[in-house]
Amino acid sequence: MNKVEKNIEKAFTYAKQPEKFPISLLFLDLFGHLFWIPGAIALALISTIGSPPNYLVAATVKSASFIVVTCILAILPVIKYRIYSRVIMNWKEDWKKAGDVVAKIKRMFLIPIFLSILAVVAFAIELKLGFADVLLVSIIVISAEIIIG
Amino acid sequence: MLFVKKMEQFCAFIPIDVDASLGSARLSIRIYAIIIMSLISVSVVSVIPYISPTNTNKTPHQIFMINSLPLAVICLSMTIFAILIFVSQLFEQIDMMENRMQKLQKGDYRDLKLPVTTRDEFGKLITNFNQFADESVNIFTLMFDAMGKSQDVSDNLMKGTGETALSIFQITEKINMIHSDVDRQTQSILQTQTTLEQVVNNIQNLDRGIDTHAVSVNESASSVGEMIANIKSVTNVLEQNSQSIANLEEETKNAGDAILAALSMTDQIATASDGLLEASDVIQNIASQTNLLAMNAAIEAAHAGEYGKGFAVVADEIRKLAEEAGAQGKSISQVLESLKGQIDQVQKESDRVKTRFSHMSAMTTTVREQEAVIMSAMHEQSEGNAQVMKAIKNMTDVTQKIKVGSDEMLAGSEVIQKEMIALGEVSEKIFKNLQQINEGARQINITTQSLSELGAKNKETLDNMVAKTESSIKI
Numbered sequence: 074m075n076k077v078e079k080n081i082e083k084a085f086t087y088a089k090q091p092e093k094f095p096i097s098l099l100f101l102d103l104f105g106h107l108f109w110i111p112g113a114i115a116l117a118l119i120s121t122i123g124s125p126p127n128y129l130v131a132a133t134v135k136s137a138s139f140i141v142v143t144c145i146l147a148i149l150p151v152i153k154y155r156i157y158s159r160v161i162m163n164w165k166e167d168w169k170k171a172g173d174v175v176a177k178i179k180r181m182f183l184i185p186i187f188l189s190i191l192a193v194v195a196f197a198i199e200l201k202l203g204f205a206d207v208l209l210v211s212i213i214v215i216s217a218e219i220i221i222g
Numbered sequence: 223m224l225f226v227k228k229m230e231q232f233c234a235f236i237p238i239d240v241d242a243s244l245g246s247a248r249l250s251i252r253i254y255a256i257i258i259m260s261l262i263s264v265s266v267v268s269v270i271p272y273i274s275p276t277n278t279n280k281t282p283h284q285i286f287m288i289n290s291l292p293l294a295v296i297c298l299s300m301t302i303f304a305i306l307i308f309v310s311q312l313f314e315q316i317d318m319m320e321n322r323m324q325k326l327q328k329g330d331y332r333d334l335k336l337p338v339t340t341r342d343e344f345g346k347l348i349t350n351f352n353q354f355a356d357e358s359v360n361i362f363t364l365m366f367d368a369m370g371k372s373q374d375v376s377d378n379l380m381k382g383t384g385e386t387a388l389s390i391f392q393i394t395e396k397i398n399m400i401h402s403d404v405d406r407q408t409q410s411i412l413q414t415q416t417t418l419e420q421v422v423n424n425i426q427n428l429d430r431g432i433d434t435h436a437v438s439v440n441e442s443a444s445s446v447g448e449m450i451a452n453i454k455s456v457t458n459v460l461e462q463n464s465q466s467i468a469n470l471e472e473e474t475k476n477a478g479d480a481i482l483a484a485l486s487m488t489d490q491i492a493t494a495s496d497g498l499l500e501a502s503d504v505i506q507n508i509a510s511q512t513n514l515l516a517m518n519a520a521i522e523a524a525h526a527g528e529y530g531k532g533f534a535v536v537a538d539e540i541r542k543l544a545e546e547a548g549a550q551g552k553s554i555s556q557v558l559e560s561l562k563g564q565i566d567q568v569q570k571e572s573d574r575v576k577t578r579f580s581h582m583s584a585m586t587t588t589v590r591e592q593e594a595v596i597m598s599a600m601h602e603q604s605e606g607n608a609q610v611m612k613a614i615k616n617m618t619d620v621t622q623k624i625k626v627g628s629d630e631m632l633a634g635s636e637v638i639q640k641e642m643i644a645l646g647e648v649s650e651k652i653f654k655n656l657q658q659i660n661e662g663a664r665q666i667n668i669t670t671q672s673l674s675e676l677g678a679k680n681k682e683t684l685d686n687m688v689a690k691t692e693s694s695i696k697i
Contacts, residue, residue, distance in 0.1 A: 077321045081321070081337065084339050085337045087232065090235040097228065098225065098232060101225035161233060164235070169242070171233075172237070172239055172242070175229065
């Protein structure tokens with residue numbers, strides 16, 4: 074059996090519906106929603122190596138608004154997980170609707186990627202990024218996902 | 223991207239709607255998005271250190287070497303990593319398609335279906351490919367079945383053609399036999415027509431006979447009706463006679479009783495007459511004794527003389543009276559004897575009358591019994607006549623039915639006669655058609671031979687095709 078046939082055989086195992094919606098998808102979604110924060114911080118630290126104002130990053134991360142926004146962004150995938158997992162697991166009731174849900178999840182995932190880049194840029198340009206700006210970025214992410222979803 | 227890949231793999235069990243639009247889930251949009259974002263990220267990350275206010279004291283070379291270059295390298299590495307993940311995913315699916323195309327090229331249609339792990343153009347492509355594989359397998363299965371059936375049909379056709387040739391030969395022989403049978407049938411029809419004419423004549427005679435019979439039955443019915451009326455009249459007279467005989471018997475019995483009473487009285491008279499005769503004898507004896515006494519008295523008076531003269535007169539008178547009484551007694555005895563004789567005669571006549579009355583009574587009884595027998599016979603005759611009348615009525619009904627049946631038979635015979643004429647014509651047509659069928663059978667025989675040759679060629683072609691198909695296609 075060559076590699077391609079092994080891949081085919083492996084792919085056939087995906088065609089069987091598991092009993093539970095995999096929790097790994099939730100962690101991956103969470104990773105997508107929150108990865109921009111460590112990315113932006115790392116970028117800010119790298120781009121300002123040798124410079125003193127790194128304390129601003131620490132101040133931003135410790136701020137209450139930043140924690141609230143992070144919590145909201147962490148809760149959002151959990152809500153999505155609970156709503157969409159039900160539709161997907163009960164796909165036999167309406168398989169077209171389940172297919173649409175998968176397509177929406179794919180579309181929604183482009184938004185946090187795009188906006189995380191913008192946030193990283195904003196972080197990198199000006200380390201004095203206000204809490205209101207962080208909140209705005211997060212609200213834009215949430216609104217976009219709600220509109221698409 | 224990892225999330226999207228895992229998500230699509232997990233949702234592989236959900237069918238894809240191949241007719242629905244993909245929208246932003248298209249591969250092209252994903253590729254453009256990755257490229258654009260990668261470019262923006264690398265560009266911005268490379269530029270940021272130059273415009274950052276914290277790096278104003280550094281030279282551009284320092285900024286490039288310390289900040290921009292490492293950032294650009296990191297960004298490019300991540301972008302390349304993302305593109306590699308994306309492209310490897312595409313190539314996996316392309317390899318799978320290629321694998322299946324190779325199988326198709328070898329004509330191997332077994333296990334051709336592929337799993338659908340992405341919901342993009344590849345997903346649609348694989349879904350359509352799976353449908354194509356299913357349809358192809360179905361079509362080939364149907365084709366193999368059809369070829370197998372065609373082979374069977376061809377074999378059966380070959381077999382059938384031989385059997386058909388044999389059957390046509392037998393049919394031709396049968397047609398010749400039918401030909402001669404139809405000829406005989408035509409002769410039989412002609413004979414049947416003649417016989418039918420005789421049957422019609424006989425039925426007409428029968429019809430007339432039935433009419434006559436019906437008239438006779440009606441006359442018999444009226445005669446029996448008259449007979450019944452006469453029997454009724456006789457029965458009435460007999461009933462009256464019976465009553466008269468009963469009266470006569472009663473009267474005879476009364477007369478017999480009267481005769482018996484008279485006879486009893488005659489016996490009593492005879493007894494009384496005997497008493498009278500004895501009384502008369504006593505009177506005569508008394509008269510004789512008186513006469514003797516008178517004579518003795520006269521003698522004694524004669525002896526008495528003068529003194530006895532008066533007594534002699536008295537004795538003489540007594541003697542005269544005694545003589546007269548004796549004469550009267552004798553006369554009475556004679557009358558009584560005569561009367562007794564007459565009474566005896568009456569008695570004898572009464573006995574004779576009694577005997578005759580007994581005879582008469584017996585005869586009356588006999589007459590009554592015979593009258594009863596006659597009455598019974600008349601009743602039986604009446605019942606018999608009723609049955610005869612019923613039988614005549616039934617006979618009339620049956621005669622009417624026979625008449626109706628005879629008429630229907632006559633009409634049916636006429637129809638049969640017409641049908642026999644038509645049958646004769648049809649037989650002639652059949653005779654002609656059989657000649658045409660015979661000719662047609664000869665043509666069929668020729669066609670069957672050519673069909674047999676074509677069937678052999680067709681079978682050879684089919685066998686070749688099946689052998690080639692089975693060696694090249696596996697399902």
